[in-house]
Amino acid sequence: MAHVTSPEPVRPAAPVNQTPGSPFVELDRATWARLSNELEQPFDEADLARLLALGDRLDLDEVREVYLPLSRLLALYVEGTDKLHAATSRFLGEHRRRTPFVIGVAGSVAVGKSTTARVLQELLRRWPGTPKVDLVTTDGFLFPNAELLRRGIMERKGFPESYDQKALLRFISAVKSGAPKVEAPRYSHLSYDIVPGERIVVDQPDVLIVEGLNVLAPARPRADGTVGLALSDFFDFSIYVDARTRDIERWYVDRFMRLRSGAFADPASFFHRYASLSDAEAVTTALGIWRSINEPNLRENVRPTRGRARLVLSKDADHSIHHMLLRKL
Numbered sequence: 001m002a003h004v005t006s007p008e009p010v011r012p013a014a015p016v017n018q019t020p021g022s023p024f025v026e027l028d029r030a031t032w033a034r035l036s037n038e039l040e041q042p043f044d045e046a047d048l049a050r051l052l053a054l055g056d057r058l059d060l061d062e063v064r065e066v067y068l069p070l071s072r073l074l075a076l077y078v079e080g081t082d083k084l085h086a087a088t089s090r091f092l093g094e095h096r097r098r099t100p101f102v103i104g105v106a107g108s109v110a111v112g113k114s115t116t117a118r119v120l121q122e123l124l125r126r127w128p129g130t131p132k133v134d135l136v137t138t139d140g141f142l143f144p145n146a147e148l149l150r151r152g153i154m155e156r157k158g159f160p161e162s163y164d165q166k167a168l169l170r171f172i173s174a175v176k177s178g179a180p181k182v183e184a185p186r187y188s189h190l191s192y193d194i195v196p197g198e199r200i201v202v203d204q205p206d207v208l209i210v211e212g213l214n215v216l217a218p219a220r221p222r223a224d225g226t227v228g229l230a231l232s233d234f235f236d237f238s239i240y241v242d243a244r245t246r247d248i249e250r251w252y253v254d255r256f257m258r259l260r261s262g263a264f265a266d267p268a269s270f271f272h273r274y275a276s277l278s279d280a281e282a283v284t285t286a287l288g289i290w291r292s293i294n295e296p297n298l299r300e301n302v303r304p305t306r307g308r309a310r311l312v313l314s315k316d317a318d319h320s321i322h323h324m325l326l327r328k329l
């Protein structure tokens, strides 16, 4: 595995736009890409093969120009946050325990959260300060289908109320407090349900990436009007992956069509019944699921959290990142 040496501070390659009063600076793609020119190339052939084996038709220029500089920025944040923790421990006169740096990745179903998260995981592993990078998706904290049915919300999978928020908060507090071997339930897209008894184990990583639709959602007020912590209160950095709704809809349908000729063929698949549909019927089915569940969730719950992210990645119709908004204030 190729490694890069040290995340030296980045010199801005060109002026960036900041709208007066906005906490974000806007970086167009060319500006951002220029930041990568100064970077040591962290890939060797084996690394490239591993990235491509992630199964995505990922453009490697995109990785070099967008995700590599982003991983460098994140490595700088990890260093800075670590120093801040050390200072707090010195102030409190405590023995210091390193806690994972937590990155939230939010955005619509099918916008490319998993792909972004996995690429960042691979890149961050190459920085010297963060060799151990774990990734969890919040789908493991969805209520099992039986419970969704009992609550009458089976058609609202992915909406905030379909998650066991308490379990999610317990999980992230344990990870953040530096506990070893913290367990999370596992969701299967094949069975479309939580896998009974299966667990993902997070064991004191340097970085934990938490990916999911609603990771930036604010805490919901309790019955007595008080407001507790939200998942995002435990994030050290957050990314919202953004794109036009009509593009995301197309990506959703395209993915559905690919799964139909792949995973849906498995009789164990929840969607096996769709494997025998004609192309036209399959498109209609995918659009039906998109328009009744995922698009309303995007509109009502997911996109409204965009402004809470530290970084917004805006995609074009071909998945390329067109520009970024980075929160400076």
Ligand SMILES: Nc1ncnc2c1ncn2[C@@H]1O[C@H](COP(=O)(O)OP(=O)(O)O)[C@@H](O)[C@H]1O
Binding pocket: 055, 056, 057, 058, 059, 062, 107, 108, 109, 110, 111, 112, 113, 114, 115, 116, 251, 254, 255, 318, 319, 320
């Ligand atoms: N950067 C990218 N380049 C090309 N295709 C991508 C990229 N990101 C995502 N995709 C494709 O878009 C679809 C949705 O991506 P995925 O990461 O599964 O989304 P999410 O996790 O948000 O549901 C998949 O078919 C994936 O292969």
Ligand SMILES: CC(C)(COP(=O)(O)O)[C@@H](O)C(=O)NCCC(=O)O
Binding pocket: 109, 137, 138, 139, 140, 157, 158, 211, 212, 213, 214, 289, 293, 294
């Ligand atoms: C499992 C999901 C809710 C995503 O969960 P996340 O990991 O983002 O918390 C989503 O992929 C999903 O299955 N939505 C239900 C509608 C559909 O089948 O597309």
